[in-house]
Structures are given as structure tokens and as C-alpha cells.
Amino acid sequence: MSFCLPAFWAVIPAAGVGARMAADRPKQYLQLGGRTILEHSLGCFLDHPSLEGLVVSLAVDDPYWPSLACAGDPRIQRADGGSQRSGSVLNALLQLNALGASDDDWVLVHDAARPNLSREDLDKLLAELADDPVGGLLAVPARDTLKRVDKHGRVVETIDRSLIWQAYTPQMFRLGALHRALADSLVADAVITDEASAMEWSGQAPRLVEGRADNIKVTRPEDLEWLRLRWANRS
Numbered sequence: 001m002s003f004c005l006p007a008f009w010a011v012i013p014a015a016g017v018g019a020r021m022a023a024d025r026p027k028q029y030l031q032l033g034g035r036t037i038l039e040h041s042l043g044c045f046l047d048h049p050s051l052e053g054l055v056v057s058l059a060v061d062d063p064y065w066p067s068l069a070c071a072g073d074p075r076i077q078r079a080d081g082g083s084q085r086s087g088s089v090l091n092a093l094l095q096l097n098a099l100g101a102s103d104d105d106w107v108l109v110h111d112a113a114r115p116n117l118s119r120e121d122l123d124k125l126l127a128e129l130a131d132d133p134v135g136g137l138l139a140v141p142a143r144d145t146l147k148r149v150d151k152h153g154r155v156v157e158t159i160d161r162s163l164i165w166q167a168y169t170p171q172m173f174r175l176g177a178l179h180r181a182l183a184d185s186l187v188a189d190a191v192i193t194d195e196a197s198a199m200e201w202s203g204q205a206p207r208l209v210e211g212r213a214d215n216i217k218v219t220r221p222e223d224l225e226w227l228r229l230r231w232a233n234r235s
């Protein structure tokens with residue numbers, strides 16, 4: 001059964017420094033299968049027929065972007081990164097407004113550090129949330145036993161994981177609602193680590209869409225080692 005997926009705008013926050021990766025450059029510019037991690041993450045969106053436009057948030061002093069083949073792609077607009085991920089996303093949303101996006105348009109925010117997003121998961125998110133009143137995100141149910149610890153690293157509780165999920169990206173919300181939620185939560189100095197937490201802060205209940213667990217965020221060296229092994233086995 002073919003179905004029409006909703007049109008959407010994409011925001012790719014790529015202004016982080018990758019401190020936990022401790023590499024010689026920000027992790028989004030490390031190589032995976034002959035391209036940078038950022039190029040893989042952009043690629044999943046640039047060829048999608050429902051894409052209206054894409055904004056990538058880059059550090060204001062990013063020296064690496066101009067050397068990428070996609071730097072001149074007219075489908076990609078730039079926004080200045082912020083001191084936090086949420087600020088980088090908010091700046092990109094402002095750019096979408098300038099590009100003519102409307103408040104009711106869908107926006108998908110996807111970490112530049114998640115290069116392994118599948119087209120199947122992207123289309124699943126779009127299809128399942130196309131008519132949702134709030135929006136939502138790709139997520140994976142907790143698979144391991146979870147422990148709560150005290151300040152000494154001693155277990156104080158095993159948490160019931162039956163209702164615990166890990167938030168991934170893309171996260172999909174209407175532009176106007178996300179813009180308001182991010183701006184208001186930033187003014188209130190709320191702790192916001194993803195778009196869904198800003199929507200929750202504003203009183204909304206985003207919907208989880210189960211995705212693939214291998215849509216991992218490259219955070220530490222072993223994450224990239226694992227992806228490189230998978231990529232090598234693909235070719």
C-alpha cells in the first residue's frame with residue numbers, strides 16, 4: 001500500500017564539540033565509510049521526496065564545513081550553533097521561518113551524530129505521526145536492567161523498565177509549537193536535552209514511535225568503532 005508522506009522541513013544540529021569523543025575534531029566530521037558522519041546524517045534527508053528544505057546548525061567558527069562536497073548544496077541552509085543543543089535548534093527554526101516555513105509545517109530535528117538512520121525508520125515516523133495532534137520521536141524500549149544509584153555508585157533500586165524508553169532522533173513537531181516551547185523553556189532556564197522535553201515542559205505529550213536500536217548517537221569512541229565494523233560488513 002503506497003501512502004503519501006507529509007511534507008517536512010529538516011533541522012540538523014551539528015554545532016557540538018564532541019567532548020566525550022575526545023577526537024582531533026568535532027565528531028560529526030570524523031570519517032565513516034568514506035564520508036563524514038555529518039554527510040551521512042544529511043544524506044538520509046536530502047534525497048527524500050517530501051523534504052521542503054534543510055537547515056544545519058554549525059559552530060560559528062566551524063572550519064570544516066566548507067571542505068564538504070555538500071557545502072554548496074542549495075538545498076542546505078546554515079544557522080549559527082548555540083551554546084547548547086537547544087539553542088542550535090532554535091536558531092535553525094528561526095532560519096526556517098525566513099525560508100517561508102509556516103507554523104503548521106512539520107519539522108524533523110535529527111542529530112548530526114546519528115549517521116545510521118534508515119529510510120524505513122524516517123518514513124515510519126512520518127507516516128505514524130502525519131495526523132498526530134502533538135508529534136513525537138523515534139525511540140527504543142529499554143533492553144537492559146536499569147539501576148538507580150546513590151552518590152557513591154551503590155545500587156539503591158532496580159527500576160521497572162517496562163515503561164522506560166530511550167529517546168532517539170528524528171523528533172517531529174509542528175514548527176510553531178516547537179518554536180514556542182523551545183523559546184519559552186529556554187527563557188525559564190528549564191533543562192532541555194531534546195525537542196520532546198521542551199514540548200513536555202509546555203504541557204504536551206509526544207508520541208513514541210519504535211525505531212531501530214542501531215540508529216545510535218556517536219558519543220564515545222566505541223560507538224564509532226562499532227559503526228565502522230557494521231559499515232565494513234555492508235560493503
Ligand SMILES: Nc1ccn([C@@H]2O[C@H](COP(=O)(O)OP(=O)(O)OP(=O)(O)O)[C@@H](O)[C@H]2O)c(=O)n1
Nearest residue numbers: 013014015016017018019020084085088112113
Ligand atoms: N551546542 C550544541 C551541542 C550539540 N549540538 C549537536 O547536538 C547533537 C547531539 O549532541 P551531543 O551528542 O551531545 O554532541 P556534542 O555536544 O558534540 O557531544 P559532547 O556532549 O560529548 O561534547 C550533535 O549532533 C551535536 O553536534 C549542537 O548542534 N549544538
Ligand SMILES: C[C@](O)(CO)[C@H](O)COP(=O)(O)O
Nearest residue numbers: 085111167168169193194217
Ligand atoms: C537528542 C538526543 O539525542 C535524544 O536522546 C539526546 O538528548 C542528545 O543528548 P546529548 O547530551 O546532547 O548528546
